[in-house]
């Protein structure tokens with residue numbers, strides 16, 4: 001292969017894993033970060049990363065690099081850094097949304113600037129990477145590798161909206177293209193599955209208007225069922241007499257699990273019952289999530305406390321977003 005002067009200036013004649021160009025900014029994946037982290041170079045044509053499956057990026061080989069730094073053995077095998085002769089106006093380490101945005105904004109301010117974005121994984125996007133695979137029926141499925149969607153675009157700042165417009169992301173299209181009535185149109189509802197491992201028997205209870213009816217179908221103990229029904233149908237206010245501000249302060253410091261058992265004196269089975277309710281959004285179970293945050297993902301028990309609809313500074317930012325998020 002013959003290399004042009006420009007190619008050589010970019011280092012295209014050297015053995016690197018891959019070098020992608022995003023509107024003029026070079027993005028190097030995997031071993032291309034060699035001068036920074038000292039990994040072995042492999043010089044093959046890389047397959048298209050989103051179509052790869054399995055653990056990518058944070059592999060044993062990646063951990064071994066950091067372990068050798070920890071153990072003080074890194075420079076025993078890393079070899080001496082060599083000058084590549086490349087010159088950049090900006091080098092960004094990390095090709096996630098933050099790094100790509102930094103590179104984009106820099107070039108916006110200085111058109112024609114030479115920007116190098118380094119990433120230790122094989123694709124750009126960081127946690128917001130995309131996956132795709134061909135299903136058994138031959139259909140191509142494209143999905144998210146990490147982040148699922150744009151979080152509350154109505155709250156985006158003008159600066160964020162400007163970047164999205166610059167790179168051609170049509171946020172409004174999401175509202176049009178995502179079939180928000182998909183489940184409803186098919187008569188699908190929600191329910192809860194209590195497992196044999198946690199509750200002694202497998203049971204599926206589909207939610208309905210009558211709480212007593214669906215609670216009876218769970219495999220909770222009779223005491224836990226009665227406590228759960230009371231939590232929905234006859235909530236109390238354990239902070240009666242306190243101001244709303246004092247209640248918010250108390251609830252911000254109180255994990256939902258402790259609220260159920262210590263504050264309300266309910267059956268401990270309910271901690272296991274609700275443990276998965278906070279995980280999808282907050283990434284943690286009810287022993288680690290405060291009552292204020294648990295409340296916004298519909299954990300019950302707060303209806304008698306006169307808390308109002310306002311968000312509160314002691315809620316987590318994610319809790320405030322979901323409580324007030326205007327986007328469907």
Ligand SMILES: Cc1cc2nc3c(=O)[nH]c(=O)nc-3n(C[C@H](O)[C@H](O)[C@H](O)COP(=O)(O)OP(=O)(O)OC[C@H]3O[C@@H](n4cnc5c(N)ncnc54)[C@H](O)[C@@H]3O)c2cc1C
Pocket residue numbers: 033036057093094095096097098099118119120121125126127128146147148149150151
């Ligand atoms: C489970 C989960 C779900 C989420 N869901 C959503 C959602 O639905 N909507 C939403 O808006 N947000 C969501 N977020 C948040 C969103 O994913 C992140 O805020 C965003 O992707 C972070 O981008 P970043 O560029 O700051 O970091 P990252 O995406 O983590 O990018 C950092 C990049 O730097 C690389 N890197 C690190 N160290 C080095 C090094 N030494 N050399 C070279 N490269 C390096 C990493 O490999 C990575 O590619 C979610 C987050 C999580 C954890």
